[in-house]
Amino acid sequence: xxxxxxxxxxxxxxxxxxxxxxxxxxxxxxxxxxxxxxxxxxxxxxxxxxxxxxxxxxxxxxxxxxxxxxxxxxxxxxxxxxxxxxxxxxxxxxxxxxxxxxxxxxxxxxxxxxxxxxxxxxxxxxxxxxxxxxxxxxxxxxxxxxxxxxxxxxxxxxxxxxxxxxxxxxxxxxxxxxxxxxxxxxxxxxxxxxxxxxxxxxxxxxxxxxxxxxxxxxxxxxxxxxxxxxxxxxxxxxxxxxxxxxxxxxxxxxxxxxxxxxxxxxxxxxxxxxxxxxxxxxxxxxxxxxxxxxxxxxxxxxxxxxxxxxxxxxxxxxxxxxxxxxxxxxxxxxxxxxxxxxxxxxxxxxxxxxxxxxxxxxxxxxxxxxxxxxxxxxxxxxxxxxxxxxxxxxxxxxxxxxxxxxxxxxxxxxxxxxxxxxxxxxxxxxxxxx
Numbered sequence: 001x002x003x004x005x006x007x008x009x010x011x012x013x014x015x016x017x018x019x020x021x022x023x024x025x026x027x028x029x030x031x032x033x034x035x036x037x038x039x040x041x042x043x044x045x046x047x048x049x050x051x052x053x054x055x056x057x058x059x060x061x062x063x064x065x066x067x068x069x070x071x072x073x074x075x076x077x078x079x080x081x082x083x084x085x086x087x088x089x090x091x092x093x094x095x096x097x098x099x100x101x102x103x104x105x106x107x108x109x110x111x112x113x114x115x116x117x118x119x120x121x122x123x124x125x126x127x128x129x130x131x132x133x134x135x136x137x138x139x140x141x142x143x144x145x146x147x148x149x150x151x152x153x154x155x156x157x158x159x160x161x162x163x164x165x166x167x168x169x170x171x172x173x174x175x176x177x178x179x180x181x182x183x184x185x186x187x188x189x190x191x192x193x194x195x196x197x198x199x200x201x202x203x204x205x206x207x208x209x210x211x212x213x214x215x216x217x218x219x220x221x222x223x224x225x226x227x228x229x230x231x232x233x234x235x236x237x238x239x240x241x242x243x244x245x246x247x248x249x250x251x252x253x254x255x256x257x258x259x260x261x262x263x264x265x266x267x268x269x270x271x272x273x274x275x276x277x278x279x280x281x282x283x284x285x286x287x288x289x290x291x292x293x294x295x296x297x298x299x300x301x302x303x304x305x306x307x308x309x310x311x312x313x314x315x316x317x318x319x320x321x322x323x324x325x326x327x328x329x330x331x332x333x334x335x336x337x338x339x340x341x342x343x344x345x346x347x348x349x350x351x352x353x354x355x356x357x358x359x360x361x362x363x364x365x366x367x368x369x370x371x372x373x374x375x376x377x378x379x380x381x382x383x384x385x386x387x388x389x390x391x392x393x394x395x396x397x398x399x400x401x402x403x404x405x406x407x408x409x410x411x412x413x414x415x416x417x418x419x420x421x422x423x424x425x426x427x428x429x430x431x432x433x434x
Contacts, residue, residue, distance in 0.1 A: 031056035031112065033181050034133045034146040037160040039240055040198040040259045046123050047152040050242065051133070052249060053080050053097055054117045054179045059137040062109040065102075073102045074109050078116045079136035084129045093124060101247055113298075117179060117249040119242050126152045146181075158262065158280060158288045159196040162240075162251065166192035166265075172235075172253040179249065184266075186273050186296040187350050191266040194253075195232075195280065195288075196240065200260040203282045205232035207264050211274040215295055219306040221332040222272040222349065232280065233263040272349045300358035302365065302377070306331055312361055313338075315383055360386045370425045380428035381407075384416050391416075410434070 033054040041048035060076040077100050084093040097118045103109055131148040163182065164175045167190035175192065178185050211226040239257035243250055253261065262280065273294050280288040303309050310325050321338060328334035340346065342353040361377045364385045368376030376382045384407065391407035398404070403420040413434050418426035 030181075031059040032135045032137065032144070032146065033179055034148070035177075035179060035182055036131055036148045036150055037162055038150065038152070039159055039196050041123070042258065043123075046125055049122045049124055049150075050240075051082055051097070051120045051122060051131075052117070052177065052179050053078070053119075053133060053135070054115050054249075055135060055137065057103070057109050057111040057114045057116070059135070060109075060116065061136075061138055062103070070102050073104055074106060075100055075102045076109060076116075077101075077136075078118060080118070081134040081136075082120070082122075083132045083134070084122075084124060085132070086130075087128060092127075092129065093122065095120065095122060099244070099247060116247045118244060118247075119249045121242075124152060128153060156288070157197060161193050161195045161278065161290050161292070163292075164192040164194065164251070166190045172238075174245075174250040174252065176248065176250055180295070180297050182293065183297065184271070184292065184294045185298070186271075186294055187298060187355065188268065191268060191271070193264040193266065193278070193292075194251075195262040195264070197260045197262065200234055200236070200262070201282070204284075205234060205262055206230065206281045206284075207232050207262075208279045208281070209266070209271070209292065210277045210279070211272070212277055213275050215273055215275065215293070218273065218296075218299075219332060220273075220296075220299075220303060220336065221330075222274070222336070226270065226272055226274065228267065228270045230264070230267075233265075235261045235263055268350070269348050298355075300355065300362045302358045302361040306335065309358065310335060312377055312386075315386055316357070357386065360389060371423050372425055379426070381418060381426050384428065388412070388416075404429075408434075 035052040037050045037052065039048045039050060055078055057076065060078060062074045062076040065071055065073050065075055077098065080097040082093075082095050082097070083091055085091055097120050099116055099118050101116055108114060128151045129149070131150060133146040133148070135144045135146075137144050163178045163184050165178055165185065165188050166175060175194075178188070184191055207230055209228040211224075214221055214224070235253065237256055237258070238253045238261055239259050241252045241254050243252070271294055273296055276292040276294060278290045278292045279286055280290075302312065310322060310331065313322055313325075317338065325331060325334040325338060336351075339351050339354045343351045344353055345351075364377040364379075364382035365375055368379045368382040368385065370376070370379060373379050377386060388407075388409055392410050393408040395406050395408070396404070397406060405418050405420075405426065407416040407418070409415070415432040415434055416428060417430040417432065419429045421427050
């Protein structure tokens with residue numbers, strides 16, 4: 001009987017140590033996105049629209065290929081229907097976007113960070129429209145449509161700002177839009193905003209980006225007020241072209257065409273999360289205003305509850321440091337101040353160390369939970385993972401009627417030995433130098 005129990009525990013050990021990332025099976029953020037962009041158009045009676053759609057693999061339906069050149073791979077289809085309705089609810093245009101993708105590994109089909117992007121250009125008569133974008137996604141996804149309103153009747157100088165993830169200020173080919181529902185991602189290393197226009201007069205164009213309020217339901221609060229201003233570069237005689245390369249939408253500026261563009265490069269050392277007003281002025285007179293949102297799109301879910309985020313600091317913070325944060329009048333400010341000490345890029349507001357630590361907390365929470373502990377981040381394996389990240393190698397050992405797993409970190413010349421003491425419950429029993 002004892003031998004049988006040992007064999008069972010041994011195979012449990014193998015299955016648990018050959019860990020699949022269980023966080024892949026949990027959906028805790030948006031997985032579909034869409035944007036509607038109006039571009040200049042030569043016909044005065046019509047408007048030119050570009051519809052951008054984006055879906056994470058986790059939202060799509062995948063099927064294993066059973067024959068043909070892609071045998072054994074998994075294919076998924078991005079199916080999107082776009083409806084334009086007037087004020088009377090009458091459908092004035094109905095169109096579809098379809099894209100098929102293939103992945104070799106099943107795990108990739110569950111990814112929250114691999115996206116499929118598509119774009120479609122549509123010419124619409126002038127008017128006001130309610131736009132419904134319907135995604136054909138998994139049945140258990142909580143949301144499958146996006147809604148937009150657009151007024152094509154208004155006579156405007158500047159058209160829809162397009163938000164790009166850019167690290168270079170002078171490159172205008174293969175520009176990658178954020179495509180996060182008209183949101184700038186807080187962790188971007190560079191931000192470019194291009195604002196199309198039919199024709200721009202010879203003048204001085206400037207911008208002012210003013211933070212209006214915080215993002216609702218986000219417990220982390222950066223500075224309440226923030227303002228950035230600068231000069232807009234004018235690019236004459238261009239037009240937009242867009243392509244799909246490997247399921248990513250990219251924009252190019254085509255030269256010697258009919259339209260103009262205002263080019264804004266935001267200094268990332270100043271822009272923090274919040275809802276902003278982007279004001280454009282010509283010779284110090286305001287000519288346009290747009291709403292812009294800066295959001296930490298990939299914020300770890302362990303930061304959604306600040307009391308928990310402070311509690312799980314126990315692996316790196318002293319007890320008095322945690323008490324200081326908890327006793328502060330503004331826990332968010334005290335929490336962010338603590339992390340400033342560990343920021344590898346202190347001149348920018350985005351803190352890579354904070355992102356890394358709580359991304360590991362998320363992984364540990366899902367992957368190391370046990371029957372006796374619902375929070376895997378509070379287990380011994382969770383603690384070591386948070387502090388050291390993934391081991392280079394995991395091996396199983398069986399000695400003295402004990403089932404062990406060993407995490408190897410060769411670059412640190414250290415091994416961590418865990419003993420199986422219950423159903424999936426591992427306890428750290430030894431730290432070895434190697």
